[in-house]
Amino acid sequence: MPVEAPYDDRLLHRRVVGGDESALGEVYDRLSPLIFGLALRVTRDRVIAEDITQEVFLVFWERPLAYDPERGTLRAWLATIAHRRAVDHVRAEERRRVSALGPRLFEREPARLEDTVLAADEAERVRQAVTSLPDGLREAVELAYFGGRTYRQVGEELGVPEGTAKSRIRLALRRLADALAEEEV
């Protein structure tokens, strides 16, 4: 179920729609550490992460009606854009690196987390569900998601075969889904 944004988000949104620059500054002050941190963690490049951070807030300013407070928090909306852009960057970099190395088998199967994780209403519950996973599962799911990594790359980083990485991610997601579904009841 979508979560309605808190009153503060809705107020800031009204102000930004009404062309109030100082509201953009306030949104930036409040959320840029999160957005920058997120972009940095995915790209591992400060300059790129700064560019992405700028762009995310500019998108919000230029097209504020693309955000709908009835459908979620501003924090999550901005993070979605930042994450998408950061992953796009990582993937573009990788394609460039791969083509520089010459032809080789390069398969990509992006993890479809969204297919498996059930909707949860509160961030805190998801956070707790993630932290309560056993280390092996938790690392796998974080790598897949944070870096936009393939199953194979997750395997390489964890020192396990690709198939094992794949099943760990799937198991982690199933557990998360179960844990969240249980709380929903």
Add this chain to the structure above:
Amino acid sequence: MDPVERLYLDAMMEDPGVPARSLRPQLLAGARARRRPAAPTAPWAEPYAGRVAAMDALLASAEDDDWSRVIVEGWTLQELVAHLAAKDGLLAASVGAPVLGPPMGATDSLGRTGDVQAYERARSPEQTRRDWRAQADALCRHLADLPPTTPATLDGMEVPVRDQILARCLETWIHTADAAQTARIRLPDPVADHIRPTADLCARLLPWTMLLSGLDGSGRTLRLTLTGDGGGEWQVPLGVEDAGPGTPDAHITADVVAFCFLLGGRGDPAEFPAELAGDLSLARDVLTTAPALSGP
């Protein structure tokens, strides 16, 4: 929101990023280049400047097809924007602000609308958007130095410029909502500080809407309670020449935004969600006649 995004966010919270504060001035400069903020103007004209900025935000998202889609009055989005520019231009002319667009011929709303629409039809939607915004911003800049009580005339109605600009605010707001509805975009309400004076104008118009509908409310008083951000309570004398409010004869309670839209001709008075008390037939008369001043 996608649960995956939330999953990601929450893991992030365990390891927050380094704040990139130094980017703030750059961000604001970049923002100004991407989308103009509300024009600086007199405080009493800020509700209008805010609605202009909101309309511009909506237009920023319009695709090619959107511009030729009919919104209201049989007008396309481009023609609707030209209509707003036409009426803004008439108010500008009345207070000595620059008038943009075609040379002033007709000086009534519909005539000037026709002239500006004919002129803009030969231009691209993006040019029409720029022309409208330039006219609105020029008006705002001019109002910055004008006393709010300066008389201004639009369609033969002479009232203080403060009320004229609030009427422009309401019309811009309502047409933005019209366009948003067609585009299936949810338009957030203005901030409370902008709704409040707009609702106040609507309350003060009630004696006129009654009179224009052939009903004389002289000597009667309405207690009007408007709920929601920007709402409040008004004692409205219902005769245009009444010196002040008397003891309330009827009481209407309604949502503040819905009430402004009713005055703007949106919504059926018969179906209008409101709580009525006291003289119910008087309260119903007020609601039934409320849209009397709304036009294109």
